[in-house]
Amino acid sequence: MTVLDIIRLPHAADLPLPSYATEGSAGLDLLAAVDADVELKPGTRALVPCGIAIALLPGFEAQVRPRSGLALHHGITLLNAPGTIDSDYRGEIKATLINHGEALFRIVRGMKIAQLVIARHETAELREVRELPASERGAGGFGSTGLHAAGKRTA
Numbered sequence: 001m002t003v004l005d006i007i008r009l010p011h012a013a014d015l016p017l018p019s020y021a022t023e024g025s026a027g028l029d030l031l032a033a034v035d036a037d038v039e040l041k042p043g044t045r046a047l048v049p050c051g052i053a054i055a056l057l058p059g060f061e062a063q064v065r066p067r068s069g070l071a072l073h074h075g076i077t078l079l080n081a082p083g084t085i086d087s088d089y090r091g092e093i094k095a096t097l098i099n100h101g102e103a104l105f106r107i108v109r110g111m112k113i114a115q116l117v118i119a120r121h122e123t124a125e126l127r128e129v130r131e132l133p134a135s136e137r138g139a140g141g142f143g144s145t146g147l148h149a150a151g152k153r154t155a
Helices: 068-074
Strands: 005-008 028-031 038-040 045-049 052-055 060-065 076-078 083-085 094-099 105-107 112-120
Touching (some): 038 045, 068 076, 094 112
Antiparallel strands (some): 038 105, 076 094
16 A cells, blocks of 8 residues: 555645545545635636645655546546646646536535546656567557457457
């Protein structure tokens, strides 16, 4: 288990710290630390403060990810999902929400708006070469591997 240093910012003093909803949850629930309700009209976006700042250890990142229930039931997701929080960032964590739904969505104080996943990452040393080794896929891009598993296509 990794220890994460966290500060609850003054405008979130009455809100609980992020927590895992269940023992098997990968993400900590992030809460809206808004002073007043935010009305998110269809097609609009808002930067929503979460009222916390963290200090990650080197070699770790925090990923701000959408909540599946908000996406399914209301069309609410994150514009830059996942949003990466680097280990040297010390500012407030915020979520850039967008309403892809058909109805106005109201964000209220303390609402679960996103989740935070803590993950290890590697830092790469770049080595410039004249050509890359061959692979089965090669330079095939978007859609190059097809829509169906091999031998599973049905009409």
